[in-house]
Amino acid sequence: MIKFYYHPSPNPLKVALFLEEAGLDYETVPVDTRKGEQHAPDFLKINPNAKTPAMTDGDTALFDSNAILIYLAEKTGKFLPVSGDENRAQLLSWLMFVATGIGPYSGQCVHFTHFAPEPKAYAVNRYSFEAERHWGILDAHLADREWMVGGAYTIADMSVWGWARAVPFIIGDGAWEKFPNVKRHLDAINARPAAVRAEGLKTRFEFKQDFDDAAKAAMFPQNERLATV
Numbered sequence: 001m002i003k004f005y006y007h008p009s010p011n012p013l014k015v016a017l018f019l020e021e022a023g024l025d026y027e028t029v030p031v032d033t034r035k036g037e038q039h040a041p042d043f044l045k046i047n048p049n050a051k052t053p054a055m056t057d058g059d060t061a062l063f064d065s066n067a068i069l070i071y072l073a074e075k076t077g078k079f080l081p082v083s084g085d086e087n088r089a090q091l092l093s094w095l096m097f098v099a100t101g102i103g104p105y106s107g108q109c110v111h112f113t114h115f116a117p118e119p120k121a122y123a124v125n126r127y128s129f130e131a132e133r134h135w136g137i138l139d140a141h142l143a144d145r146e147w148m149v150g151g152a153y154t155i156a157d158m159s160v161w162g163w164a165r166a167v168p169f170i171i172g173d174g175a176w177e178k179f180p181n182v183k184r185h186l187d188a189i190n191a192r193p194a195a196v197r198a199e200g201l202k203t204r205f206e207f208k209q210d211f212d213d214a215a216k217a218a219m220f221p222q223n224e225r226l227a228t229v
């Protein structure tokens with residue numbers, strides 16, 4: 001039985017979508033990152049990086065959303081072109097573009113725009129510029145195609161979906177006027193029953209909502225050093 005370590009945020013949502021699309025049997029284990037559960041010793045044995053998502057499949061443990069998507073796609077033979085297919089090279093390129101560009105720049109943009117202390121103008125400018133640039137590349141790519149790669153719905157689309165849901169929070173006012181093709185792609189996936197079920201997972205658990213000092217200490221452990229500088 002697959003155990004899926006989950007928090008209702010962009011990277012875990014990609015994996016929830018795959019599990020639902022593929023109809024796999026799985027147990028959801030909530031990891032409340034605002035309570036610091038990502039730092040628990042038992043969780044660190046599965047993901048030493050102390051982030052969600054993570055997964056166990058029998059004796060196999062794995063972490064990082066895009067690694068999990070590839071693993072599940074290979075395990076099931078779904079949503080990933082076979083080795084040697086030209087579309088597989090394209091898919092891996094776009095998947096890594098989301099993993100190393102869309103995700104980190106969007107995450108840092110949110111951090112500096114919404115949570116960092118002043119002064120932050122330089123950091124906000126850098127990360128909002130890079131987040132917009134990355135979403136602009138995706139928007140242009142989606143302008144003349146329905147799905148990310150090869151005319152079929154794949155794990156590249158699922159990976160984009162995890163973050164696309166948060167675009168208004170990342171980019172701010174007028175986000176969807178800037179990225180209409182990303183919005184069309186998001187709406188198409190949102191309309192899928194598996195996406196509705198993946199989004200609905202959060203209603204099964206009570207995650208901490210307060211972003212109080214304890215939550216900030218759990219999620220931004222670097223701030224501890226500021227007190228001593």
Ligand SMILES: N[C@@H](CCC(=O)N[C@@H](CS)C(=O)NCC(=O)O)C(=O)O
Binds near residue numbers: 065
């Ligand atoms: N590269 C990782 C990033 C994982 C990540 O940043 N997860 C966030 C949720 S989207 C998290 O668990 N944050 C809690 C923390 O930073 O303490 C992946 O794609 O899985």
